[in-house]
Amino acid sequence: MGKRSREEEHDDEDKEQHHSHADTSPTRCPFCSTVIYGYNGFQNHFLTFHEYQCLTCDKVFPSRHILDLHIDEYHNPFLKLQLERGEAKSSLRCFSETCNAKFDSSQARIVHLIDHHHYPKTYPFSITSQGISQTLEL
Structure with missing residues (x-):
């Protein structure tokens, strides 16, 4: 390695201090206004x-898949119209991305998830309607 002047070393220290200071300074999330500290936060x-x-x-x-299920189940007017017209039999898809099973009821989906995918009986099966809680805020 080549030699470095004291001035170059001092500049590097200033950059590190500035970076670490900026990395811990508080800011508000533009989406929910939560106070967050630094880029990593x-x-x-x-x-x-x-x-x-x-x-x-x-x-x-x-996950993206659970969000897609939520949108279909609660905000998709085309799917609701198809169900009302009898053009679609079942609107509830499996939570597993690799499974193509569809269900007529939430209970049928829960039984499938427990029996075929070994979900625990305590799993929050209402995740497609409730989402995840924001009480885990960082």
Whole structure:
């Protein structure tokens, strides 16, 4: 390695101090106004509470697939119209992305999830309507 002047070393220290200071300064989330500290804090907050957020009702979901199920089940006017006309038999899809099963009732889906995918009986099966709780705020 080449030699470095004291001035270059001092500049590097200033950059590190400035970066670490900026990385811990408080800011408000533009989506929910929660106070967040630093870039890493914002990234963690966003990924936890806004990455899979329904734009219609602002609920947050643990994955893209569960968000898609929520939108179909609660905000899809075309699917509701198909069900009313009898053009669609079942509107509830399995929580597993690799499973193509569809169900006529929430209870039938729950039985399927427990029996075929080994979900625990204590799983929050209402996740498609409730989303995840924001009480886990960072």
